[in-house]
Amino acid sequence: MSDYIFLLVATIFVNNFVLVKFLGLCPFMGVSSKVDTALGMSAATTFVLTLASGTSFIVNEFILEPLKIEYLRTISFILVIAVVVQFTEMVIHKTSPLLYQLLGIFLPLITTNCAVLGVALLNIQEAHSFVESLLYGFGAAIGFSLALVLFAGIRERLETSDIPVAFQGSSIALITAGLMSMAFMGFSGLV
Amino acid sequence: MSIVLALFVVCIIALIFGGILGWAAIRYKVEGDPLVDKINQVLPQTQCGQCGYPGCKPYAEAIANGDEINKCPPGGDDGVRTLADLLGRDYKPLDASHGEEGPKTVAYIREDECIGCTKCIQACPVDAILGAPKLMHTVIVDECTGCDLCVEPCPVDCIDMLPLKTATDNWVWPSPQEIIPVKMISD
Numbered sequence: 001m002s003d004y005i006f007l008l009v010a011t012i013f014v015n016n017f018v019l020v021k022f023l024g025l026c027p028f029m030g031v032s033s034k035v036d037t038a039l040g041m042s043a044a045t046t047f048v049l050t051l052a053s054g055t056s057f058i059v060n061e062f063i064l065e066p067l068k069i070e071y072l073r074t075i076s077f078i079l080v081i082a083v084v085v086q087f088t089e090m091v092i093h094k095t096s097p098l099l100y101q102l103l104g105i106f107l108p109l110i111t112t113n114c115a116v117l118g119v120a121l122l123n124i125q126e127a128h129s130f131v132e133s134l135l136y137g138f139g140a141a142i143g144f145s146l147a148l149v150l151f152a153g154i155r156e157r158l159e160t161s162d163i164p165v166a167f168q169g170s171s172i173a174l175i176t177a178g179l180m181s182m183a184f185m186g187f188s189g190l191v
Numbered sequence: 192m193s194i195v196l197a198l199f200v201v202c203i204i205a206l207i208f209g210g211i212l213g214w215a216a217i218r219y220k221v222e223g224d225p226l227v228d229k230i231n232q233v234l235p236q237t238q239c240g241q242c243g244y245p246g247c248k249p250y251a252e253a254i255a256n257g258d259e260i261n262k263c264p265p266g267g268d269d270g271v272r273t274l275a276d277l278l279g280r281d282y283k284p285l286d287a288s289h290g291e292e293g294p295k296t297v298a299y300i301r302e303d304e305c306i307g308c309t310k311c312i313q314a315c316p317v318d319a320i321l322g323a324p325k326l327m328h329t330v331i332v333d334e335c336t337g338c339d340l341c342v343e344p345c346p347v348d349c350i351d352m353l354p355l356k357t358a359t360d361n362w363v364w365p366s367p368q369e370i371i372p373v374k375m376i377s378d
Contacts, residue, residue, distance in 0.1 A: 063204065069197050076204055083208040087215050094219035 004135055010191045011139030017115050018147040019177075019184040024115030028148055029173060031106070038152035042145030044106040046138065048088065049116055052081045053137025056120035057130055077120045085111045115144055151180060227255045233273050237265040238316035239338030241290045246316060259283070264290040265338070269366065296337040296352040298330045304349035311341035311350060
């Protein structure tokens with residue numbers, strides 16, 4: 001049990017996907033201008049990442065490895081992720097209009113989020129079991145959400161602050177992201 | 192050999208996933224098009240059928256599928272303009288073959304002449320006529336949309352279309368007599 005908790009803490013803080021591994025930077029910069037949208041994106045990503053890491057584990061374990069075609073991992077994982085995202089979108093659209101309104105626009109965006117593919121591939125690299133894969137995906141998503149929401153909060157404050165002309169817009173955002181990343185580096189050695 | 196296997200496996204995986212998505216598209220199909228609802232909100236909801244469709248919702252669906260936007264006389268010129276804005280199409284004057292834009296009217300049944308045949312009740316698309324067989328009918332003014340559909344079936348012609356009296360709850364600012372001409376000046 002404590003292994004699982006360690007795994008979660010390690011993925012959320014120590015190996016934070018955005019700030020330490022530098023995966024999923026596109027939504028990190030793109031949908032972080034408001035806390036509300038950041039929360040929506042976080043929820044959608046958590047959902048998809050957990051599901052996608054589980055399904056890609058199954059595909060790898062039961063299709064690719066027995067047939068000795070592990071080199072097809074990347075392409076088949078992309079396929080799996082696209083299908084999972086699309087399927088989730090359809091089901092949510094039908095079953096819960098409220099949730100669809102919250103996550104709707106973000107779901108297709110996640111298909112191209114490299115963090116999702118990154119989690120699936122890293123799961124294989126680190127030889128995780130099924131439960132570990134799910135936890136790894138979930139932890140990565142929580143880490144992503146944490147970074148995204150914190151960053152969105154900072155950016156909302158930056159909107160109203162007096163920034164030198166040369167640093168306005170995305171340059172100050174990138175500097176902020178760099179500082180946050182350095183702060184998260186401080187977690188290394190925690191687990 | 193292995194390249195054939197790889198191709199085969201990817202094709203099979205893609206086929207299975209495609210099948211799942213295809214099934215999901217049918218199983219979790221969502222009824223209703225948001226565009227239809229928006230168009231339906233613009234239409235005046237008289238349910239008069241002058242456009243050739245059995246009500247405003249069917250006409251809204253037809254517009255969303257590419258029908259002309261100038262078939263709704265009760266909506267008037269303003270209605271066509273709003274639709275043109277909403278859909279990004281060009282404005283067209285009302286199609287005269289579907290009737291002309293008139294003042295808002297409301298049906299009135301001359302009650303001493305009514306024989307209680309219920310034919311107008313069946314014709315009313317919005318259930319605005321109250322009555323029973325062999326008993327006098329009357330119009331619920333607040334519900335009547337002024338669509339004229341009850342006038343035709345009445346065997347004793349006791350239904351009049353009266354212009355709607357202006358009261359505080361239905362008075363609106365008169366629309367400007369002319370559309371302000373806008374000159375496009377190129378830069």
